[in-house]
Amino acid sequence: MSRIACLDVPALPLQVLRRDRPEWAGMPLAVVGDDRPQAPVLWTSQSAQRLGVRVGMRYASALGISRELRAAPVPEARIAEVRAELVGAMHRYSPRVEPDDERPGVIWIDPEGMVSLFGSLERWAQSIWGELGAHDLFGAVVVGFQRMRAWAIARTVRDARVIADADTEHRLAGRVSIARLDLPPELESALAVLGVATLDDFLALPPGELSVRFGPSASRLHALFSGVMREPMTPVIAAQPIAIEAELDPPDDDASRLLFCVKGALHALHRALEQRSLALAALDLTLTMEGGAAPHREVLRPARASRDATSVLELVRLRLDTISLPERVERIRLEAEPAPLEGTQLVLAAGTRRRDPDAATRGIARLRAAFGDEAVTRARLEDAWLPEHQFRWEPVRTIDVPRRAPDDDPRDPPLVRRLMPSPQPLPSDDAGRPVCVPPITEMSGPYRLQSGWWAHGVVRDYWYAERADGALLWMYRDAALDRWFVQGRID
Structure with missing residues (x-):
């Protein structure tokens, strides 16, 4: 037969949570549907089950059973x-x-x-x-x-x-x-x-x-x-990497000669992509050192997936100029992250445009190659309670042309709330009011924000404060610390 x-792998979402949160080792764990108090509990560890936490109950109810419970959502992705x-x-x-x-x-x-x-x-x-x-x-x-x-x-x-x-x-x-x-x-x-x-x-x-x-x-x-119904096996096909390796004999650490070796391997890599009708979305560059030193790995992403070996080679040159190798290189390996070939890549003449988003994207790719992937970032909004947690920084790879909404009036620009990297403390007077220079002339509030009641119990009273010089500050008083902080300002 x-x-x-x-x-x-039993309870895979729970195991993923345990692996992603090593600081929670030894604690009762649960996977919840999303990050809110009324989210349902989807998976529970054995220690959580022994405490009485059950699948289907609300996160807030589970915390009422045990304050030691640690829970977080695990995305399907x-x-x-x-x-x-x-x-x-x-x-x-x-x-x-x-x-x-x-x-x-x-x-x-x-x-x-x-x-x-x-x-x-x-x-x-x-x-x-x-x-x-x-x-x-x-x-x-x-x-x-x-x-x-x-x-x-x-x-x-x-x-x-x-x-x-x-x-x-x-x-x-x-x-x-x-x-x-x-x-x-x-x-x-x-x-x-x-x-x-x-x-x-x-x-x-x-x-x-x-x-x-x-x-x-x-x-x-x-x-x-x-055994009455037997399903045939439908195996998935293992993705074969598109990679090229080159030996350096003798080993070398000169950036110009390394770039020359990469150039030949890169053209061979692009020929392999052409045979499969694919484009290059990212280049994984691995440098193997002599003497048993740890390999050095770099991932370079061009402005858009393409077959332009010259622009990719320029990104490699910029990155090699910024890194310091501990030993000489004896082997270079290039692996391509493939992507479908877009129709726009086949256009011979793009025409004349007053603005060229691709030029900005190419510039960003050069900055990332020279200074690292975190050199150019933008804020991405997040669903969170505290203002300083309502965004995260993510790398920028493409530039979108800004478009004005139909109802926007250029004569009445919107107010912009600018957050500080971290709240700045302010002293207070005998009456408990905030003190700053120039002095505050008027305050509007409070607007209470209460969050984290299941963990830290954050309670803040937010105020809008106008200074004597006309600046409009956004500040809050922390109830637990009994202190004032400036969160940002309104422009």
Whole structure:
């Protein structure tokens, strides 16, 4: 019989949160729907469950049970990123890898042909399980004969197992509690009323009556676990990197000669992109040093994805002029991040334009190459309670042409609230009013802001204050510290 391996990473969103927040180690954890008090709890750790925190309750209610609880949302994009990371790692152990469409923490792997490379299925499974630990995740690897039965066994172990025969797989899977099989809550509750406790109990139910009483999804699960329905494996194709390597003999550390070597490799890289009808979105440059020194890695992004090797080479020159290499370079590796070829890249004459956004974008790319990716940034609004947390700085890669709204009147410009990098403290007089130079002539407020009640209890009373010189300040009084701070000013 053909074999199938199941890699199961239970509660993947919770494990991603634990990996992304190492400072929360040892604390009860929960994944919530979003960052607000009434957000639902989606996943809970075992320590949180022992405290009484349950999936489905509100975050505020969970905090009422335990103030030690730590929770945060985990975006779907982040889960997909970690999952893609695992799928890429599994391609080192088999060319046929399939992530499960319904279960984010499950990956199916075909072990066919791997025994000749690893010596035995046991060593192959142990290698995969060790790879899981290298990614700071835990779970199980079970090599069986039937998909869903192998997964059921994987839900009960935390190591690598190779099932000897199909009868053993059938017996072990039949003992698994249905509570471990991630059934829909309504179906699990209904089966508990019927006294169905294990997978064997579930498979003993008549399939026809199961479909009539609980719907097609329950009938499909029955068919999958019983083996009546066998889904063919649809592996994902491993992305082959587009990379060029060049040896330097003898090793060199001169920027001009390194650039000359990069030039030849870069043209070869662009020829590989042309053969696939792709453009270069980013260039990953890795310099391997002699003497065992750590490799030096740089990522350069041109203004837009293109096949213009000259502009990319200019970015490499700017970056090489700013870095200091600890040793001489003995190997250069260029890897392309491909992108679809846009139609605008095929235009021979762009015409005459008073403003050229592409020229500004090329200038930004040169600044990033010379001074780093954080050289040019812009503020991106965030959903947060405190004003200083309502934005974050992100690198700028493109320039958009500004457009005036139809109802904007140039004779009546809008007021601009300028925030300071950090609130500046102000002294207060005997009456508790803020003191500054020039003095404040008039104040309007307060406008109370209360946030973080579940963590730090921040309470601020915001005021607009006009100084004698006409400046309009935006300030607040911190209730906990009993101090005044200037948050910004209005222009």
